[in-house]
Amino acid sequence: MKYIIEMLDISKEFTGIVANDDITFQVKPGEIHALLGENGAGKSTLMSILFGLYKADKGTIKLNNNTVKIPNPKVASSLGIGMVHQHFKLVHNFTVTENIILGFENTRKFKIDTKTASESIKELSKKYKLEVDPNSYIEDISVGMQQRVEILKMLYRKADILIFDEPTAVLTPQEIQELLGIMKEMRKEGKTIIIITHKISEIYNLANRCTVIRKGKVISTFDVEKKSFEEISELIIGRKLNMELKREVVEKKPANFKIENLSVLDNRNLTAVNNLSLSAKPGEILGIAGVEGNGQSELIEAITGLRKVKSGHIYFNNNDIVNYSIRKRHEHGIGHIPQDRHKHGLVLDFTLENNLILATYYNKKFSKNGVLKRKEIKKHSEELINQFDIRAANGSNTICRSMSGGNQQKVIIAREIDQSPSLLIVAHPTRGLDIGAIEYIHGRLLEERKKGKTILLFSFELDEILKLSDRIAIMYNGKIVDTVVSSTTNENEIGLMMVGGIKNG
Amino acid sequence: MDSSKRIISAMIRYFLVPLLAVIFGFFICSIIMIISWQDPVKAFHALFEGAGLFGNIRRFGYTLLAMTPLILTGLSVALAFRTGLFNIGAAGQMLMGGFTAVLVGISFTNLPIIIHLPLAVISALVAGSLWAFIPGLLKARYRVHEVVSTIMMNWISMWSVYYFVPKLIKGGYETESLPIQETASLRTDFLTNLFEGTDVNLGIFISILSIIVVWWLLDKTTFGYELKATGFNKDSAKYAGMKVNRNIILSMMISGGLAGLAGATYYLGFTNKIIIGSLPSQGYDGISVALIGANHPVGILVSSFLLAIIQSGSDQMDAIANVPNEFVSIIVAVIILFAATNKTMKLWLDKFKKIIFRR
Numbered sequence A: 001m002k003y004i005i006e007m008l009d010i011s012k013e014f015t016g017i018v019a020n021d022d023i024t025f026q027v028k029p030g031e032i033h034a035l036l037g038e039n040g041a042g043k044s045t046l047m048s049i050l051f052g053l054y055k056a057d058k059g060t061i062k063l064n065n066n067t068v069k070i071p072n073p074k075v076a077s078s079l080g081i082g083m084v085h086q087h088f089k090l091v092h093n094f095t096v097t098e099n100i101i102l103g104f105e106n107t108r109k110f111k112i113d114t115k116t117a118s119e120s121i122k123e124l125s126k127k128y129k130l131e132v133d134p135n136s137y138i139e140d141i142s143v144g145m146q147q148r149v150e151i152l153k154m155l156y157r158k159a160d161i162l163i164f165d166e167p168t169a170v171l172t173p174q175e176i177q178e179l180l181g182i183m184k185e186m187r188k189e190g191k192t193i194i195i196i197t198h199k200i201s202e203i204y205n206l207a208n209r210c211t212v213i214r215k216g217k218v219i220s221t222f223d224v225e226k227k228s229f230e231e232i233s234e235l236i237i238g239r240k241l242n243m244e245l246k247r248e249v250v251e252k253k254p255a256n257f258k259i260e261n262l263s264v265l266d267n268r269n270l271t272a273v274n275n276l277s278l279s280a281k282p283g284e285i286l287g288i289a290g291v292e293g294n295g296q297s298e299l300i301e302a303i304t305g306l307r308k309v310k311s312g313h314i315y316f317n318n319n320d321i322v323n324y325s326i327r328k329r330h331e332h333g334i335g336h337i338p339q340d341r342h343k344h345g346l347v348l349d350f351t352l353e354n355n356l357i358l359a360t361y362y363n364k365k366f367s368k369n370g371v372l373k374r375k376e377i378k379k380h381s382e383e384l385i386n387q388f389d390i391r392a393a394n395g396s397n398t399i400c401r402s403m404s405g406g407n408q409q410k411v412i413i414a415r416e417i418d419q420s421p422s423l424l425i426v427a428h429p430t431r432g433l434d435i436g437a438i439e440y441i442h443g444r445l446l447e448e449r450k451k452g453k454t455i456l457l458f459s460f461e462l463d464e465i466l467k468l469s470d471r472i473a474i475m476y477n478g479k480i481v482d483t484v485v486s487s488t489t490n491e492n493e494i495g496l497m498m499v500g501g502i503k504n505g
Numbered sequence B: 001m002d003s004s005k006r007i008i009s010a011m012i013r014y015f016l017v018p019l020l021a022v023i024f025g026f027f028i029c030s031i032i033m034i035i036s037w038q039d040p041v042k043a044f045h046a047l048f049e050g051a052g053l054f055g056n057i058r059r060f061g062y063t064l065l066a067m068t069p070l071i072l073t074g075l076s077v078a079l080a081f082r083t084g085l086f087n088i089g090a091a092g093q094m095l096m097g098g099f100t101a102v103l104v105g106i107s108f109t110n111l112p113i114i115i116h117l118p119l120a121v122i123s124a125l126v127a128g129s130l131w132a133f134i135p136g137l138l139k140a141r142y143r144v145h146e147v148v149s150t151i152m153m154n155w156i157s158m159w160s161v162y163y164f165v166p167k168l169i170k171g172g173y174e175t176e177s178l179p180i181q182e183t184a185s186l187r188t189d190f191l192t193n194l195f196e197g198t199d200v201n202l203g204i205f206i207s208i209l210s211i212i213v214v215w216w217l218l219d220k221t222t223f224g225y226e227l228k229a230t231g232f233n234k235d236s237a238k239y240a241g242m243k244v245n246r247n248i249i250l251s252m253m254i255s256g257g258l259a260g261l262a263g264a265t266y267y268l269g270f271t272n273k274i275i276i277g278s279l280p281s282q283g284y285d286g287i288s289v290a291l292i293g294a295n296h297p298v299g300i301l302v303s304s305f306l307l308a309i310i311q312s313g314s315d316q317m318d319a320i321a322n323v324p325n326e327f328v329s330i331i332v333a334v335i336i337l338f339a340a341t342n343k344t345m346k347l348w349l350d351k352f353k354k355i356i357f358r359r
Helices: A043-050 A073-078 A096-101 A114-127 A143-156 A173-188 A229-237 A296-304 A326-331 A341-345 A374-388 A405-418 A435-450 A462-468 A491-498 B002-035 B040-050 B057-082 B090-107 B113-142 B146-169 B189-194 B203-220 B222-232 B234-239 B244-271 B281-292 B297-321 B327-340 B342-357
Strands: A005-014 A017-027 A032-036 A058-063 A066-068 A081-084 A161-165 A192-197 A209-214 A217-223 A257-265 A271-280 A284-289 A311-316 A334-337 A423-427 A454-458 A471-476 A479-485
Touching (some): A005 A043, A017 A043, A017 A058, A017 A217, A032 A043, A032 A173, A043 A161, A081 A143, A096 A143, A143 A173, A173 A192, A229 A435, A257 A296, A271 A284, A271 A296, A271 A454, A284 A435, A296 A423, A326 A334, A334 A405, A374 A405, A405 A435, A423 A435, A435 A462, A462 A491, A471 A491, A479 A491, B002 B281, B002 B297, B002 B327, B002 B342, B057 B090, B057 B222, B057 B281, B057 B297, B090 B113, B090 B146, B113 B146, B113 B244, B203 B297, B222 B234, B222 B244, B234 B244, B281 B297, B281 B327
Parallel strands (some): A032 A192, A032 A209, A161 A192, A284 A454, A423 A454
Antiparallel strands (some): A005 A017, A005 A058, A058 A066, A257 A311
């Protein structure tokens, strides 16, 4: 038996878009197979077909050389196929055990037998080193823990083929390392794993083989070790990746943004930002590194006005902006690319053109006496669509919900940069985006730096911080532990400080 | 090509889907009629005849009369909905608007009609919006869900009117108020004669004007843009520097004001007085109107007309075809059911389109 799964000549079309175009995808038993491609390349569609969520227009699926029909996920489960979706499918007010057995409950005397279930879950989690507490509620556990619940769900259902849809997008670096370990453990136990991702660096040391999909077509399938990072990224985006970002020398000016002794409370009224001070200069990208939950969100919200501060000052161009309204901060030239583009950055049910005027609709340019100038708004939107290469099915009239994550992020970046702010607060600008989009956004940020803008870059991705920043401030426990010049430091040094270790020397 | 595609999809959304819902409504109601040994053809013929669709001006006048407040309560619910609020309180806001208008209509004597009538109408608008201000404030300040608070406000309005009418403006009976002064009435001889003696009144113009104003407000103004942004996503509205709490209160007040206007058209144009002890049914019907009309001002014009036909023709159906007029409730219920599942309907239509346009 050469292949455990064979998807042959699979085609799938959504109204007007060919998501999968005659794809042939084969997986060997006991391997970790990476499925690579840009956002919208058709990876998730292909896996959804395998898991029975979509029906292919054409093609056959073979499992252990037998042709099978998978009309729904229940059938997929019974065939031993399990999937962890990018957005977890868990019931928040149920316990871990209840979630794992949901749909596969054993009953004893008309009652669900959670005791036996919980025993076997404990056993499974020991075997695969998946630490969870079977009795805690989903809403109380971290994202990484929730993912483990999803994995246990598949194992509990005796899945032998495990599909992971971008499993690392929502995890912190530590959690990612743990997950990769768990996957290797499962391979040792004879499971077959398919992992959808667009982070090439993750698949080295993990995957055996890899298949690259571009625009609905299979580009190539190969052994991971045989190709370099550059070669793979070229296959994914279909052209050479511009690896060397241009960092031009910018004239040094005195700092125009200063935070002094700032303290901010979080939602539970605990101190999240603790007596923090920092400063940034025009033409500088100040990276702020740190493990999630060390006060970064609260700091961002305090600077942009979404959260009240407890004490301290924020100076921008010599004005203390602590008591400015959000709009006034905007008008004073503070741009904000928010960490959660769905929650804050966009009105998803608005059209593209309406999202591009979200903070400026009342300006003279877009309205007169309270009436919107539709023509101007459209013109403005077409300009930004061209300038920022935003891809949307219906141009200015596209509802943002239907756009890909990368293009949604471009909408936000276009809107914020277009107002040419002199201070730009950037939070996780490339989270969940593919390499093409990341390359573009990084280039844009450096361009703004060149124009002499002050940029604060918050990110959990150390690569990103190291690549873009002039200086790096490490945030731990609500404080800046240290600020280092990025050209004189490395990943290890920063990583150590991020978890509370003190820099030596 | 692109724009024609958009027009087609808009047509499907605002026209074809509601139309199909209506056809299904009548179809399923016919089946039920056949099962219970009624003749649907005869029944519906009588229904439409009773609504004046076959040229009876007088009956058509009654349909327009029924339509007048339905447009306004429908707009009230739809505007709230488009801005993220679920206003179940149109009935109470309409009653308070009507009560205030009647109070003004009775209390001022010797005012010329040109002052008295606008004063009464505007007082209804103000009273309705003030009545809705309370749940708006509760929502903005204390996150009290507006469904709960507006339902409670409905009962408060009913019993307040129950108490104050006999106290302040007691009429011939315990249960009703004095009639309003002629100078506060929305009725005009011109319209009454045109529709052969029915109570069609100036309210219909208020309603149609309101449709235009609401459409303009929501689609063309920065204010409407803000209200919609707040309704879709409070967090991003706040992020963009909008005053979210203020917008919630204002949405609620405009919604209440529209319901208050419905009260003016009903009590100043039709009943001429307040009868205590019940909430006006148009308040709740407004939810159906908004739902069938897909919360769009033009859709509401169509759906309120449809509901008005069904309401004003049902007695004729009962009398001529001997079909109990409860059957119209079935029609309305089925229509709402299908309108509420309009996503599914759109899906069906898309599939249908695919089959037809397949090369």
